[in-house]
Amino acid sequence: MKILHTADLHLGQVIYQNYDRSDEHQHFFRQLEQWCKEEQPDALLVSGDVFDIQQPSATVKKTFTDYFVRLHQECPQMHIVITAGNHDSASRIQADSSIWELANAHLVGTPPTIDSLDNNDGWQYNYIIRLDSGYIVALPYMTGDRRNVIQSILDKVADDNTMRLPVVMMAHQAVTGLDPAGHHFDIGTLRTLDPSAMGNGYDYLALGHIHKPQTIGHKEDDNINTIAAHRSPVVRYSGSALHVSCDETYPHTVSLVEIDCHQGKVQIRQLRIDELRHFYVLPSDGTSFTSADEALESMTEFVSKGERGYIRFRFDMNTDLPSNFGQMIYDALLPYNDEWRYNPKMLWTGVSDSKDSEKEELVFEVAELQQMTDPMMFIERTQDQYPGLDLEDVRQAFEEVKAEMLLLNEEKEVKNRQKTTAPEQ
Ligand SMILES: [Mn+2]
Known part of the structure; x- marks a missing residue:
């Protein structure tokens, strides 16, 4: 069984209050399409956070439809499985699921509830996709520990799986042992589940939610150039499609996963995503600017040498910036038609002369807020x-x-x- 695993597309994301990222998503989908054509996977998995907000605009919804219809047309045999993440509206993803079946695409939005266990109507099959080459258990974002519910689905798969075919399960969840690099939540406030709460019986757990590609318990997989081979079961985050914030300084990849049989060998190859816009911090030599003019001059020179990207400044704590500094930068970037963009959240270095200048602002990540009960x-x-x-x-x-x-x-x-x-x- 061969699958392409990605997650956290965050379609429709507007970054730094200002910039639309649709051209960056388009660039990602071009690469995804190429990989689907070359590799001919049995399934393409998107493990949640397809959209950045619960009610994306009509334009964003159209790009979603256009991208996935195109993928289906290019690879009609390939199953597409899309689950809802915490950024998505579960019911809106679910609402479109029957029409998407016509395009060999399976959309799963609404999670099973605790009460599902009292039912004997075969609700488990709403989450099981049976391919010729294996099984996919498609779980959308859920809150709390639902191990009995999940196990009940995996048990149905086990009953059916007399041929020992590979079992892949999708989930949108923070699990214990993850590396949260690039996310704003500190690990103490992030609600993680032990992987054991995800039940037994899968060979590969295709996770979404954490943006850094990683295999839980296998730090060596961070080297994107090696082909990893592990014994089943394997728990892995594919990472997000784009750098969702400038703090995600690691390379982003899509995971190509091959599984020989149930409880067999899981092989992972990472396909490096080329970003349309890179994130840059100026000065690029690691020092800090000490005046607005210095920063402006350096930026003007930097952007004239490249095509596009996001710029962020590092200043010494005691730099006096004019109140219209942001506007000066936006004005200077105007001729570049949004190809060069400005991240107004500055990095400050050094020690402040005056004690009262609290420049560090407290920031919450959207996902963290959504999980805050x-x-x-x-x-x-x-x-x-x-x-x-x-x-x-x-x-x-x-x-x-x-x-x-x-x-x-x-x-x-x-x-x-x-x-x-x-x-x-
Ligand atoms: Mn998420």
Whole structure:
């Protein structure tokens, strides 16, 4: 069984509040198409975060359709499997699934629930795609530990798999042991699941969510030029299609995975993605600018030598920048028609002369915010910005709201039960 594994496309991403990345995505899809044609995989897997936001614009939806229809036309035998990530709307991905079946594409948006286990209607088969060469278990983004639900699906596969065909499972999940390089969340706040919570019975777990390509427990796979061979089971992040932020300084790849049989050998080859725009930090020699003029001059020279990219500056902490510095840079880049772009989040080095100049801003990543279920976590981490706030008061208020909501829910349930037990008319 041969698969191409990618994830975290983030179609429609707007970077630095300003820049549309559709040409960068187009550049990625051209490469993906070429790889599909050359390698003829049995399936192309996209493990979640297809879109950057839950309700992408009509233009972004059209590019999604155009790209995947084209991939299908070029490789009609290839199955395309797309699952929803935490950035996607589960129900919107699911809503289009039946029409996509006509293009040999399987879209899975809505996850199974804990209650699914009480059902005996074969719900597990909604997540199982049976190919001639093996099985794909397509799990979209789920919250919490669902190991019983997942195992129940894998057990159905095991029952059917008398020919010992390879089993690939997809998920969008942070697992223990991952390297979060390039993400803003620090590992303490990231909710990770132990890989054992993903059940037993798969040979390759095709993960999405973390943007750095990596095989869990096999650091040596970071070398993108070697062909890795491991015994089943293998747990791997393909990494994202584009550099989603400038902090992702490692190369991005698509994983080409071959599995000989169930519980057999898993071989991984990485296909290096060429980026349309690279991320640059100036000065490129590792020093820091000490004046706005110096930065502007250096940038003008730098961009005249290349075609396109993202520019970010490194300044000494004590540099006095004019308040219109950003505007100066945007103006200087105007003739380049968005080919050269500006990342206004600067890097600061050195020690500040004055103690009160707090230049480091607290930043949350979107994915981290979406996974934050406790509002107190957010408030605690931003409390510096609200000096007058009594955290105990706020905590108390949330507790009251929570209790009130529980009560309302109970009342609603009681009413529903009364309705269903009432005799039929
Ligand atoms: Mn994600």
